[in-house]
Amino acid sequence: MASVCIYLQIHQPYRVKQYRVFDIGNDPHYFNGAGEGKLNNEWVLRKVAEKSYLPTLRLLSRLLEKHPEFRFSVSVSGVALEQMASAAPEAILLLQKVVATGRVEVLSETYYHSLAFFYSRDEFERQIAMHRAAIKKIFNIKPRVFRNTELSYRNDLAQWAEDAGYDGILAEGWDAVLGWRSPNFVYRPKGTQHIRLLMKNYKLSDDIAFRFSSRDWAGWPLTADVFASWVSAHNGNAETINLFMDFETFGEHQWESTGIFNFLERLPGEILKNPDNDFKTPSEVIASYPIRDEVDVPHVLTWADTDRDLTAWVGNSMQRAAIEGVYALEKRVLASGDESLIASWRKLQTSDHFYYMCTKWFSDGDVHAYFSPYESPYDAFISYSNALSDLRIRLGGG
Template sequence: MRTVCFYFQVHQPFRVKPYRFFEIGEDHYYWDDFLNRNVVRKVAQKCYLPMNALLLDLIHKYQGKFKVAFSLSGTFLDQIEAYAPDVLESFQKLVATGHVELLNETYSHSLASLKSKEEFFGLVEKHQAKIKQLFNGYTPKVFRNTELIYSDQIGAMVSELGYEAILTEGAKHVLGWKSPNYVYNNSINPNLKVLLKNFLLSDDIAFRFSNKTWADYPLTTDKFVSWLNAIPKEEQVVNLFMDYETFGEHQWAETGIFEFMRHLPEAIFKNSDFGFSTPSEVVKNSKTVGAIHVPVPISWADEERDLTAWLGNEMQNEAFERLYEQERYVKKLDDPEIQRDWEYLQTSDHFYYMCTKFFSDGSVHEYFSPYDTPYDAFINYMNALSDFILRVKEKVEEKALA
């Protein structure tokens, strides 16, 4: 039986509060608790709670034949523990069914895999411990790096950590004539399986669903199943990867997105030879067709599917380099507040807000950013980072004198 694999990314960053130049050295708390709480509660009501309830209904209705996977970032988990315990409980109920898989990632949704193996490993292990703590001893088997960022080398590191598979983008410039609807393996360590997002079908739901200028609008379950049925029979796996906030936040309830998802499993079961699998089940039940070679990192962001959403201009690169210059000093300290701020400052969103792309990709960046301009995002972040650097320097000097 052919299979559909649904994976949802669930993430919220700790946004930096308005932090002015003259506060450097005076104010050591950087996080906009009011905004962060408001965003989490708003998205909880529009997306997390109704969608979790819908998925729970579907799992019970189809007696476990319908299943999905989530990656819950550590910064998201920290915020729902603090601001939305009802959301945490609803995710715990889903996982308790045994038909929802949790994936591992970096705790702070960071770009550490591009810069520091030691920091990357530490954040992965911290995230694994958090999942184990909150979900009754659950231990993920599959990895999803921040924003599906992947390369041969990143895959080799993930394999070293003991994971059996990793998710990434089925980028055209990597696949060429190949299809994303197969299981591949890492080119350095063949033991690590690679699952590729079918970006056409995923983005039909995540981005085009409510677009009235789209030639295939409106998207119905029958239309979507007909596209699945048109896939060549030898292609066994269709990976539908998307932000969880697609449901109710990016695509509002009024668009019909919830009803689409409510009726999609029945349409697939009745009118196709597809079922549903979690990533672990895909890996277990599918043979690999060979290695996929990704020498330069890819991601699921923007038209280019590369790193330019986060590291595409001088501002982003300066902020990124200045931040990671602090790693060796932070490692010398055993200070919980320094460690917390170090991890939260690594979150990829801070760099995303500094992106200066135009056209359609630029509008997407603007939608997610709390700042008026990328330059404002850069200045605000660098002010907070400058204070952090001073704090770290003082702590290191104090420790040397002790």
Template sequence: MRTICFYFQVHQPYRLKPYRFFDIGEDHYYWDDFLNRSVIRKVAQKCYLPMNALLLELIQKHHGAFKVTFSFSGTFMDQLEAYAPDVLESFQRLVATGQVELLNETYGHSLAALKSKEEFAGMVKQHQDKIKQLFNGYQPKVFRNTELIYSDKIGAMVADLGYKGILTEGAKHVLGWKSPNYVYQNSINPDLKVLLKNFRLSDDIAFRFSNKTWEDYPLTTDKFINWINAIPQSEQVLNLFMDYETFGEHQWAETGIFDFMRALPEAVFKHTNFGFSTPSEVIDKVPAVSPIHVPIPISWADEERDLTAWLGNDLQDEAFDRLYELEAMVKKTKDPDLMRDWNYLQTSDHFYYMCTKFFSDGDIHSYFSPYDTPYDAFINYMNVLSDFVLRVKGKVKGLEKA
């Protein structure tokens, strides 16, 4: 069985509004509703609606032979309900075809797996419930951690939660001479299968498609098919993992990205010995070749494929540590407004905006950030967090008096 596994991450954070020092203790609403609605409506028109229509067309045209996989963050699903119910309905139509697999992740698109096993498990359960609610009782069997962050220990935690597989990055420094085009297994719990992103072929679509300085520009379907056919026959699985916003948002329609995707499945069927499968199908049908050892967490971000996009500088570490110091108190309150804000404040994007890497990946970071500098992002976040601390402590004090 030679197969292509197309997986798309779909995420939008709740962005913070400008929050000044003088707002602390006075203003307890942190979210920029206008910006959040504007972004999701813009991306809906450029990406979600046209790409969903295209995928539905391809699924119907190929009568069940073409399949794709999605992971929706909880913050994305909340914003669909609030600002884009038409997009939610289009995703529901796709899932109803039976040719689309949904994955679980953390509800808040958080880094909780690095800090709190209890919070991680709670967010996963919350995400399970939301998927079940919005997609007619759907129950995912495969997991995708925020930003494809994975380590041996994280994999073991995911296995303990009952999942049969997890997706992560085919990082060069982990694989060495090995290929990402096989199924591997967690080194602690071999029952958990590990699917690795083929970052070269994935990033050819996601990042290099419209880059006119790229030596292989323009990327045509014929060229991509030739690269697929060059994969050794013994290698069974080609995992193409990317942000869904690749289509129409990062790579505009004018680049030809939709035409490329429209032509790709038929070209695969006609000119290769590959088909298409979902992660669950791959895990069920393709045996693992060996354990993969990942003692230090990896991710799919930046050249290093590590955690430095979110953690590592003093700004990020201070904000991250201050946030998770509140976990026990927040949970003690059981206050729905505090729990919602706690959830949204954990979103990895807030820490991404504080990244101070200005070399190989600086342009990518600045593209996604609503702030002028990482320091602005840090100050704004810490002002919000200071007010959040006051609210949490006030609620706990009130409960103790009662």
């Protein structure tokens, strides 16, 4: 028996507009970029909603109706929920509709899609509490499974999640930590007793998320029946096939013209053609399969690029200065009691800001690898550090 366990991540940051040194001290609004541009957050959200959220959620809703066995899970950052509520409220209604079937699990994460765990444990816990409150309010659900920003993970995070009462936690199924083992079983994080670790099958996940439209790839064009046969091939030697990816894979990373929606539409039927396959949510996987072994992850593991670490976010001096700069303000920001200032500070913690400053792929001359609304990592840093300087001034002092 092999269960297909799908988790889709919905997230949209509040991108910092072009914020110049002259704006410091004069403009307390960092995220209200205007015009038809990639720094206009509302414009971006509407565009992504039209291309991805709305059509994909409608399709998933139909698939839930058509296949009573179909299940999946989502995690939606708090900042994505906020922006949807104002720019595309229909997306929230559709999310509520699929979650109400009881077959769509909602996961727990930091409200601001931040890397707070690695910089401030207190702030991390506050953001999780905020997210849990939002999920409770919108979906009337208390999440049982945790996933951290960018699937970042370490032994001590699993230990924290166990202490916080979670049943499970997600991580990248990276060979360097699994060794000869496959990601297709349930594991126990080192140093824990009860919590279960579900690890992404990155080969099968990335076949959809990254390679689907790649004409250089031997598997192109990928059809649902072929993909289902790859899943079925694991039967007898796997208990869970964890397909973890961005929700925006459907319609945004892979455009409709690539055939991604046709693929998704046929996928549940093709998977279920094999009576040994089924779909399970992360909580169902945890309830159904035993722990097979212990996994030790002493250093940070993420689902990013070929390094699977945090270098895409904090690999260069700019990124480190920016993220250390924002967390250095924690005490003063919280002490201010100024709600709007605190919210701005938290929005500046979103991991995407640091990712936009990444110089790793920018060097290769591969423009497509530099997925950013800014012209360069340097431009991203300049707007961010200017906004942060303004925040410092609002706190009183330089």
